[in-house]
Amino acid sequence: MHSFVYRANALLTFAVTILAVMCAMASFSDNLNVPSPTAEVQVLNINWFQKHPNGNDEVSLTLNMSANLQSMFTWNTKQVFVFIAAEYETPLNSLNQVSLWDGIIPSKEHAKIWIHTTNKYRFSDQGSNLRGKEFNLTLHWHVMPKTGKMFADKIVMTGYRLPDEYR
Amino acid sequence: MGFSGKAIELARQATSLGVLVSSVLIMWKLWTLLSGSDSPVVVVLTGSMEPGFKRGDILFLHLNKSPIRSGDIVVFNVDGRDIPIVHRVVMVHEQRDTGEINFLTKGDNNPYDDRYGGIYANGQLWLQQRDVIGRIIGFLPYVGWATIIMIEKPIIKYLLIGILSLLVISSKE
Numbered sequence: 001m002h003s004f005v006y007r008a009n010a011l012l013t014f015a016v017t018i019l020a021v022m023c024a025m026a027s028f029s030d031n032l033n034v035p036s037p038t039a040e041v042q043v044l045n046i047n048w049f050q051k052h053p054n055g056n057d058e059v060s061l062t063l064n065m066s067a068n069l070q071s072m073f074t075w076n077t078k079q080v081f082v083f084i085a086a087e088y089e090t091p092l093n094s095l096n097q098v099s100l101w102d103g104i105i106p107s108k109e110h111a112k113i114w115i116h117t118t119n120k121y122r123f124s125d126q127g128s129n130l131r132g133k134e135f136n137l138t139l140h141w142h143v144m145p146k147t148g149k150m151f152a153d154k155i156v157m158t159g160y161r162l163p164d165e166y167r
Numbered sequence: 168m169g170f171s172g173k174a175i176e177l178a179r180q181a182t183s184l185g186v187l188v189s190s191v192l193i194m195w196k197l198w199t200l201l202s203g204s205d206s207p208v209v210v211v212l213t214g215s216m217e218p219g220f221k222r223g224d225i226l227f228l229h230l231n232k233s234p235i236r237s238g239d240i241v242v243f244n245v246d247g248r249d250i251p252i253v254h255r256v257v258m259v260h261e262q263r264d265t266g267e268i269n270f271l272t273k274g275d276n277n278p279y280d281d282r283y284g285g286i287y288a289n290g291q292l293w294l295q296q297r298d299v300i301g302r303i304i305g306f307l308p309y310v311g312w313a314t315i316i317m318i319e320k321p322i323i324k325y326l327l328i329g330i331l332s333l334l335v336i337s338s339k340e
Contacts, residue, residue: 085237097237099257126260140238144219149305
């Protein structure tokens with residue numbers, strides 16, 4: 001009962017169990033954090049707005065976003081993945097979500113963001129329903145921990161509208 | 168110890184081994200049930216979701232009927248590929264009358280979405296809810312390396328089984 005193998009086995013099992021408990025506690029501590037992010041997105045310009053030969057509308061816009069996501073970071077946070085999506089409905093689809101821009105915030109110091117950019121990904125529709133379309137812009141964030149449970153949430157900003165005519 | 172004594176000892180060891188194996192099986196099946204997915208854990212095999220998920224990390228899955236929304240990180244299978252892929256949903260179109268959802272995925276670290284980047288099957292434009300094995304809800308770093316090593320260098324797997332069998336046999340004495 002006191003051979004090397006038994007002792008090594010007991011030690012290893014104990015070590016792994018302790019490690020698992022520590023990971024669980026670290027993850028649990030994230031629940032105590034209440035994030036209070038702020039964000040503001042403006043559509044500065046509609047650069048162009050066309051209908052493709054395949055029948056799908058596409059629009060290019062320039063966005064300006066300022067946001068403060070510092071309250072999301074805990075000691076157990078590896079990074080926060082942020083993205084802006086346009087949400088709208090059409091006669092065919094009750095919900096459309098199109099991701100326009102995304103970024104990774106590696107640490108709390110980088111969490112006060114200000115970006116001015118054209119959409120990183122194409123804003124295109126399934127069909128040609130975008131003329132005069134009212135849409136929401138949502139800022140989503142995904143808190144990716146060093147270990148454990150991931151948290152995701154979003155802020156919805158309403159009141160945006162695409163032009164009535166192609167340009 | 169007579170012959171019957173030895174037989175009892177053997178039976179005792181076989182029973183405790185059986186109890187151990189079945190309790191592990193029960194816990195695994197319970198986990199599968201609670202997570203709603205056939206494989207509640209996956210190992211990250213590629214670098215397409217770095218720096219968030221690195222090769223060798225373990226991801227915990229959960230599957231329920233709630234509709235896929237953009238931002239979800241999903242695990243899915245593509246026809247013709249044997250390993251499941253873990254990417255983020257970037258575009259969602261939900262049809263009004265059928266409720267059917269078509270969505271597009273992209274790896275955080277990939278320059279192009281999965282349609283343009285050749286991940287989907289030829290001519291496939293969208294994924295459907297039924298392609299999804301599960302949604303990622305949690306993660307543990309580094310633990311998956313044991314699995315990767317055993318898959319990529321099977322000799323290590325045989326070596327390990329060999330050593331363990333040797334230990335079990337030798338401990339009976």
